[in-house]
Amino acid sequence: MNLKLTRILLLLITALPLIAFTGGCSVSEQAGDQVQPRNPAASSGKTAAEPPRYTISWTMHQNVPVPENAEMLTYVEHLFNVDLDVWNLQNNRYEELLDLKLAQGQIPDLFRIRQPQDLLKYQMQGVLAEIPVQLLKQHAPDIVERIREFNPRYLDYGQIDGSLYGIPVINSTNVYRVPVVYREDWLKQLDLEVPETLDELENVLYAFAKKDPDGNGKQDTYGLSKEGMNVVFGAFGQAVFTEQLYFNRKNDQLVIGAVEPEMKEALAYLQKWYRDGIIDPEFITGENKGGYKHLSHAFINGKIGMTSMGNYYHWIQEGDYQVLNEYGQEVPIEASFNVAELLKKNPAADIVFGSPVIGPEGHSGSKAYNLLMSFMAIGANAVNEPGKLEQILEILNDVSANPDPVEQIKMEYGLPGKHWDWSDADSREFHLLSPYKSMDNYTNLIGSRIGMEVPGSGLDRREKWAASMGLEEHGIYNLLEVATPSLIQYSSELIRMRDKAYISIITGDQPVEYFDTFVNEFMEAGGRQILHEANEWYKPLSTASR
Numbered sequence: 001m002n003l004k005l006t007r008i009l010l011l012l013i014t015a016l017p018l019i020a021f022t023g024g025c026s027v028s029e030q031a032g033d034q035v036q037p038r039n040p041a042a043s044s045g046k047t048a049a050e051p052p053r054y055t056i057s058w059t060m061h062q063n064v065p066v067p068e069n070a071e072m073l074t075y076v077e078h079l080f081n082v083d084l085d086v087w088n089l090q091n092n093r094y095e096e097l098l099d100l101k102l103a104q105g106q107i108p109d110l111f112r113i114r115q116p117q118d119l120l121k122y123q124m125q126g127v128l129a130e131i132p133v134q135l136l137k138q139h140a141p142d143i144v145e146r147i148r149e150f151n152p153r154y155l156d157y158g159q160i161d162g163s164l165y166g167i168p169v170i171n172s173t174n175v176y177r178v179p180v181v182y183r184e185d186w187l188k189q190l191d192l193e194v195p196e197t198l199d200e201l202e203n204v205l206y207a208f209a210k211k212d213p214d215g216n217g218k219q220d221t222y223g224l225s226k227e228g229m230n231v232v233f234g235a236f237g238q239a240v241f242t243e244q245l246y247f248n249r250k251n252d253q254l255v256i257g258a259v260e261p262e263m264k265e266a267l268a269y270l271q272k273w274y275r276d277g278i279i280d281p282e283f284i285t286g287e288n289k290g291g292y293k294h295l296s297h298a299f300i301n302g303k304i305g306m307t308s309m310g311n312y313y314h315w316i317q318e319g320d321y322q323v324l325n326e327y328g329q330e331v332p333i334e335a336s337f338n339v340a341e342l343l344k345k346n347p348a349a350d351i352v353f354g355s356p357v358i359g360p361e362g363h364s365g366s367k368a369y370n371l372l373m374s375f376m377a378i379g380a381n382a383v384n385e386p387g388k389l390e391q392i393l394e395i396l397n398d399v400s401a402n403p404d405p406v407e408q409i410k411m412e413y414g415l416p417g418k419h420w421d422w423s424d425a426d427s428r429e430f431h432l433l434s435p436y437k438s439m440d441n442y443t444n445l446i447g448s449r450i451g452m453e454v455p456g457s458g459l460d461r462r463e464k465w466a467a468s469m470g471l472e473e474h475g476i477y478n479l480l481e482v483a484t485p486s487l488i489q490y491s492s493e494l495i496r497m498r499d500k501a502y503i504s505i506i507t508g509d510q511p512v513e514y515f516d517t518f519v520n521e522f523m524e525a526g527g528r529q530i531l532h533e534a535n536e537w538y539k540p541l542s543t544a545s546r
Helices: 005-009 027-034 071-080 091-103 118-124 133-139 141-150 153-157 184-189 198-210 229-234 262-275 337-345 380-384 388-401 405-413 442-446 461-468 485-506 514-544
Strands: 055-058 083-086 110-113 167-170 180-183 247-250 253-256 322-324 330-332 351-354 372-379 420-424 429-432
Touching: 055 110, 055 388, 071 083, 071 388, 071 405, 110 118, 118 372, 118 485, 133 141, 133 388, 141 153, 141 167, 141 388, 153 167, 180 184, 184 351, 198 229, 198 262, 229 262, 253 514, 262 485, 262 514, 322 429, 372 380, 372 388, 380 388, 388 405, 405 429, 485 514
Parallel strands: 055 083
Antiparallel strands: 110 372, 167 372, 180 351, 247 253, 322 330, 420 429
C-alpha cells in the first residue's frame, strides 16, 4: 500500500510523544483514558449543561462497506459525543445510489459530491445547506488554512451566487498526468525505441500490429485502443475521450477541445490507422472489461502495445522505489494494478513509460485529472438542528486536517501499535503493521479515512518517483473546473454527440469532412451557450492572473 506520508510527517517539526495504547484495551477504553469527549456547545458559545448528541449521516469515499461498529468510527463517536451513520454507497455507483436516496427524501448531513460539476446541480435541487464562511473558518480552521496555503482561489470555487455551498477537496498529487505506457519487451523484440514524435509513434504502432511482437506467429495484436488516442489528440493540443467536456485555453479564451479545428487532422490519422488494422476494433467499448475501472484489459491481455489508461500509481513496477515493510525495513515496492495483472498473464512482460509524443505544430500532452477533485457539502436538513452544522465541521476538520500529527495519522490509518508504528525517531516515517500492510481497503473496514483530502506541503516516496518520471509535465487539464447552468443542461447530450461523431469518423462510417458538420450541430445543441458561460466564469480568473 502507498502512504501519503510526507504530507502529514512534515508537520513533525518538533518531537511529539507518541500516545501509548495497551494492546488489550477496546477503542472506547483507549479513548476514555486518553481523550476527553469534546463539548460542541463550548466551541459555539452555548452554556447548556448537557450538550445534544447528534446522529450524523455521513458519506465518504469507500471501496468496501464500513461496518457499523468499526473501531475508528467508535473512536470518533466517543471523541465528539455523536452517532455516525455512514452511508455505504459503492464508489463506482455513487451518484446513482445517492440520487436514489435523494429521490426517497433522504439527504445526508455530510454530503460528498464526487464530481465537482455536480455542486450546482445539487444546490439547484435544494438539497444543500449554505455554509456561512465565518462558521467554516471558526469550526474548520485547519482545512481552511491548508487550502489557503495551497491556493486561496479554490475556496471561491465552492460559491454559488456569492454563498458557499461546497468545501473544495483538492488532490495535490494530480499534478502528475496520466502516463504513456508501452510494452518494452515488444519494442525490444522489434528493435524499436520509445517514440518521441507522432511520426515515430505511427511507426511503432504499425510494427506492433503487423510484425508479430509477441512472437506467437499470429497477427492478433494492435497498436492502441481508446485511451491511447488521447495521446494522439494531445499531439494536437487537446484531450477528447474523457468523461467530461474538456476545456482548453486559446488566445486568453476557453475553448472546447473536441470541436477545435486541429482535431480534424488528428481524426484523419486515426481513421487511416483504423482502416489499416492498427487500432483495436473493440476500442468503441473501451479498454476496461469490468472490475476495477482503471485496469486496461486490452493491454494486460497482450492485445495492444500502448495505452494511456489509469493513473501513475496504477503502473508501478517492482523496485521502482523503496518502501517500509511491516518491520520498518526498506524493501522494494511491489508491482501494482495494471503491472501486477500483466505479469500474472505474462511473467516475461516489461513496460516502459514514454513522453507524450510531439505533433506537427509542437504540441504534446496526455490527459490529467483536475486538482479540484470533489466537494464536501452540508445536507439541507442538517441546519434544522441548532449546532449540528458546527459539529459536522469540527469533526470534518479533525479527521481531515488535524494539526496533531499523531492524531492525523490515527484518523487516516488507525491505532499506533496495532495498525501502524514508527520506523525510527530520526526518519519520522511510519509503516503499516501486519496483517493490515497487505489487507485491501482495511481503512474502510476499521472506519478510518472518513474525512476529505486536503493539500499537503510535501511529497511521499510514490510522488517523488512520479516526479522523477517527468509526470509533472505535459498534462492536459480541464480548465473549466466548475459547472454552469448550461453545462448541467446540455453536457450529457453533447458528450453523446461527440463520441458518436468521433467513432463514426475513426471507423470510416463518416468521412473526415463530417467533422465540420458535427461542430455546427454541437454548437447549435448547446455548445455555444456552454462556451459563453464558461468564458464568463473564466474571465475574472484570466484577468487576475495577468
